[in-house]
Amino acid sequence: MNDQHIASAFDRDLESVQAQIMKMGGMIEDAIRMAAESLETRDEELAEKVRAGDKAIDDLENLINERAARIIALRAPTAIDLRLILSVIKISASLERIGDYAKNMAKRTGVLSQMQPVSDSAGSIRRMARTVEGMLKDALDAYIQRDAELAMDIINRDEDVDQMYNALFREFLTFMLEDPRNITACMHLHFIAKNTERMGDLVTSIAEQVVYLVTGQHPEEDRPKADKTSYVSKA
Amino acid sequence: MKDAVSWENDVTTNTVKIAARDVQVHYGDTHAIKDVNVDIEDKTVTAFIGPSGCGKSTFLRCINRMNDTIDVCRVTGDIRIDGEDIYDRKVDPVQLRAKVGMVFQKPNPFPKSIYDNVAYGPRIHGLARNKADLDDIVERALKRGAIWDEVKDRLQAPGTGLSGGQQQRLCIARAVATEPEVLLMDEPCSALDPIATAQVEELIDELRQNYSVVIVTHSMQQAARVSQRTAFFHLGNLVEFGDTDKIFTAPEDPRTESYITGRIG
Numbered sequence: 008m009n010d011q012h013i014a015s016a017f018d019r020d021l022e023s024v025q026a027q028i029m030k031m032g033g034m035i036e037d038a039i040r041m042a043a044e045s046l047e048t049r050d051e052e053l054a055e056k057v058r059a060g061d062k063a064i065d066d067l068e069n070l071i072n073e074r075a076a077r078i079i080a081l082r083a084p085t086a087i088d089l090r091l092i093l094s095v096i097k098i099s100a101s102l103e104r105i106g107d108y109a110k111n112m113a114k115r116t117g118v119l120s121q122m123q124p125v126s127d128s129a130g131s132i133r134r135m136a137r138t139v140e141g142m143l144k145d146a147l148d149a150y151i152q153r154d155a156e157l158a159m160d161i162i163n164r165d166e167d168v169d170q171m172y173n174a175l176f177r178e179f180l181t182f183m184l185e186d187p188r189n190i191t192a193c194m195h196l197h198f199i200a201k202n203t204e205r206m207g208d209l210v211t212s213i214a215e216q217v218v219y220l221v222t223g224q225h226p227e228e229d230r231p232k233a234d235k236t237s238y239v240s241k242a
Numbered sequence: 243m244k245d246a247v248s249w250e251n252d253v254t255t256n257t258v259k260i261a262a263r264d265v266q267v268h269y270g271d272t273h274a275i276k277d278v279n280v281d282i283e284d285k286t287v288t289a290f291i292g293p294s295g296c297g298k299s300t301f302l303r304c305i306n307r308m309n310d311t312i313d314v315c316r317v318t319g320d321i322r323i324d325g326e327d328i329y330d331r332k333v334d335p336v337q338l339r340a341k342v343g344m345v346f347q348k349p350n351p352f353p354k355s356i357y358d359n360v361a362y363g364p365r366i367h368g369l370a371r372n373k374a375d376l377d378d379i380v381e382r383a384l385k386r387g388a389i390w391d392e393v394k395d396r397l398q399a400p401g402t403g404l405s406g407g408q409q410q411r412l413c414i415a416r417a418v419a420t421e422p423e424v425l426l427m428d429e430p431c432s433a434l435d436p437i438a439t440a441q442v443e444e445l446i447d448e449l450r451q452n453y454s455v456v457i458v459t460h461s462m463q464q465a466a467r468v469s470q471r472t473a474f475f476h477l478g479n480l481v482e483f484g485d486t487d488k489i490f491t492a493p494e495d496p497r498t499e500s501y502i503t504g505r506i507g
């Protein structure tokens with residue numbers, strides 16, 4: 008298939024909206040990293056930066072959705088173009104949700120830094136966040152390179168994040184049983200861990216969008232070998 | 243708005259109405275259709291899409307043997323309707339065309355009254371026993387053509403006095419008056435404004451209850467709206483044939499993808 012549309016403005020619009028997705032993705036990577044760092048280093052200033060940055064992320068999501076709506080209205084996209092626009096809308100929504108979780112983590116940093124640290128939980132959460140951030144970076148690479156294989160790999164990596172969460176859950180439970188004074192901090196830390204686990208799920212859904220974009224099939228569907236309703240000519 | 247413009251094109255597998263095997267068409271030295279094989283289902287709208295000159299109209303005309311009227315045209319292969327070879331010697335092309343109705347790009351009512359436009363086919367095929375019978379047939383056909391309410395008070399007015407969209411629905415009524423089983427439409431909306439187009443699309447979806455409808459269209463959106471199956475032709479080849487939803491979201495062949503997404507192919 009030829010890469011270029013007859014209407015070159017269509018190509019420019021598609022490129023520009025994808026560039027916005029990549030920009031938003033970069034902002035989210037930063038937000039995750041800074042939120043987790045602020046939690047571990049008890050850096051309230053950094054946490055405040057994450058909280059303040061969320062507005063720009065929301066604005067960018069709105070802009071992307073407006074652009075996508077405009078493309079649908081003007082071009083009535085089909086096939087790969089349709090899948091691309093759908094992916095843009097869904098990925099921007101997932102990124103925005105991840106941004107909210109990062110902001111929420113940064114909010115709890117403020118509370119937690121007033122309390123006694125609970126063992127090295129913040130370090131464990133930061134490692135978990137780093138895994139999610141790595142998955143997100145790869146998901147965005149897979150997106151822009153149209154790499155369904157890399158996307159499938161990311162989907163499989165989400166299990167690691169789930170396991171990290173399960174381990175943290177047990178840890179927090181133990182700390183709370185050991186000393187009820189840990190309860191408040193552990194409740195906050197548990198929310199953070201749970202939210203980070205949800206970030207992993209959202210990154211997974213981005214990777215699923217990449218698979219759909221590239222192959223036209225949703226990854227959970229078992230692709231039928233041959234569609235018996237289709238004839239393909241010899242030519 | 244309902245079915246015709248709904249995105250929910252239910253894909254159920256109906257029985258095969260038209261089966262084409264190894265169909266080739268030549269106009270003198272021009273090889274217009276190259277080895278086409280396709281099963282077209284009953285009670286389904288099938289859209290033929292593809293760039294100009296790819297052979298859509300040619301293939302459509304094979305289905306009611308309209309190509310017989312073109313001297314230089316030679317059709318080979320096998321086309322069956324309900325298992326019956328329509329190119330068999332025993333088949334009378336005029337009878338066949340009563341069973342396989344056709345609607346053209348430009349509405350072409352006869353220079354006669356609305357009534358006579360619709361009564362013409364049933365009369366020559368002897369479908370009515372008497373005047374009352376013919377009146378019934380005309381009324382039923384005009385209702386199927388979704389134009390009865392607009393013309394019932396002026397059946398004796400000339401068909402050519404109607405608006406473009408009304409004329410096209412009159413032609414559809416005329417085509418269904420002989421109780422066909424298959425309805426072929428060659429770009430039926432290309433001369434119509436958006437409202438008349440929407441009305442004809444609505445009608446096409448209703449016709450699907452009773453007929454196997456095959457429509458050639460230049461509008462991707464129209465193909466996506468009205469059909470359940472889509473066939474993409476390119477340079478005389480049937481490149482891809484499948485569920486319309488699939489063709490418009492994830493086609494298999496890069497040539498299909500280039501065409502429907504408006505890329506330089």
Ligand SMILES: Nc1ncnc2c1ncn2[C@@H]1O[C@H](COP(=O)(O)OP(=O)(O)O)[C@@H](O)[C@H]1O
Pocket residue numbers: 269272274292293294295296297298299300301312314
């Ligand atoms: N009556 C005819 N005489 C000679 N060549 C024809 C005739 N009708 C169509 N063709 C040729 O057959 C090919 C297919 O044409 P057609 O079926 O009209 O394509 P489409 O409907 O897809 O635009 C074209 O190359 C066209 O020039």
Ligand SMILES: [Mg+2]
Pocket residue numbers: 298299300428458
């Ligand atoms: Mg044509």
